Amino acid sequence: AQKITQTQPGMFVQEKEAVTLDCTYDTSDPSYGLFWYKQPSSGEMIFLIYQGSYDQQNATEGRYSLNFQKARKSANLVISASQLGDSAMYFCAMRVWSGNQFYFGTGTSLTVIP
Amino acid sequence: KAGVTQTPRYLIKTRGQQVTLSCSPISGHRSVSWYQQTPGQGLQFLFEYFSETQRNKGNFPGRFSGRQFSNSRSEMNVSTLELGDSALYLCASSLGPRGAMNTEAFFGQGTRLTVV
Numbered sequence A: 001a002q003k004i005t006q007t008q009p010g011m012f013v014q015e016k017e018a019v020t021l022d023c024t025y026d027t028s029d030p031s032y033g034l035f036w037y038k039q040p041s042s043g044e045m046i047f048l049i050y051q052g053s054y055d056q057q058n059a060t061e062g063r064y065s066l067n068f069q070k071a072r073k074s075a076n077l078v079i080s081a082s083q084l085g086d087s088a089m090y091f092c093a094m095r096v097w098s099g100n101q102f103y104f105g106t107g108t109s110l111t112v113i114p
Numbered sequence B: 001k002a003g004v005t006q007t008p009r010y011l012i013k014t015r016g017q018q019v020t021l022s023c024s025p026i027s028g029h030r031s032v033s034w035y036q037q038t039p040g041q042g043l044q045f046l047f048e049y050f051s052e053t054q055r056n057k058g059n060f061p062g063r064f065s066g067r068q069f070s071n072s073r074s075e076m077n078v079s080t081l082e083l084g085d086s087a088l089y090l091c092a093s094s095l096g097p098r099g100a101m102n103t104e105a106f107f108g109q110g111t112r113l114t115v116v
Helices: none
Strands: A003-005 A010-014 A019-021 A024-026 A032-039 A046-052 A064-069 A074-079 A088-096 A108-113 B005-007 B010-013 B019-024 B031-038 B042-050 B053-057 B064-068 B074-078 B087-094 B111-115
Touching: A003 A088, A010 A019, A019 A108, A024 A074, A032 A064, A032 A074, A046 A064, A046 A074, A074 A088, B005 B087, B010 B019, B019 B087, B019 B111, B031 B074, B042 B064, B042 B074, B053 B064, B074 B087
Parallel strands: A010 A108, B010 B111
Antiparallel strands: A003 A024, A019 A074, A032 A046, A032 A088, A064 A074, A088 A108, B005 B019, B019 B074, B031 B042, B031 B087, B042 B053, B064 B074, B087 B111
16 A cells, blocks of 8 residues: 655744655555645645656755655655745655556645745 | 646535536646545545546545546536535646656646535
8 A cells, every 4th residue: 555644734944944844655566756746725736846766866846856765765855945935735645657646645834934 | 838727616516416527637648637635634536537538446435426538638526415525626637547657747726616
């Protein structure tokens, strides 16, 4: 069975500081992808970053980077230089390559303080 | 290119009625999957369609159904609405049916359904 765990229900960060959102996963499938999505209050799920299980390097997309530690089964999202517009819910999700279904964590609510 | 389009954005229905939601995927994407999001249960997988065929189904009652058209647009239908069906319904658009093809997956803005 596939499982995503996000242990931080809420996080606060000062504007311009970096923040790490934790995500651990569990799967017996050797081929999978890990995703992070941002969900503002409007409801739309905004794709942030992707990491494949066979990727050697950590993924980066602008201010977002994914700290992928395969042995620990963790895929933490790092947001550098936080902005007020980063305040939102953040979801970690996984897909295994044998299917197409997303498995989501429970999310982390991030609040950026001016 | 245009993103994933879900219509309508908001719906209010009465218990016992039925509802149809629509999702138009990104051009070139042929796989559409649906998710229900509630505060209590989080994000739960409903079903996935590819080439007009349902490929996978989550653990939801038969009142929830869907279909996909030849242009990849998908609809989901909920019959005999219950109060507990109130949720944000999101659809996701991907290239194809297998994860190895799908390093990107984009969601629509969702349809917020309220059952009264």
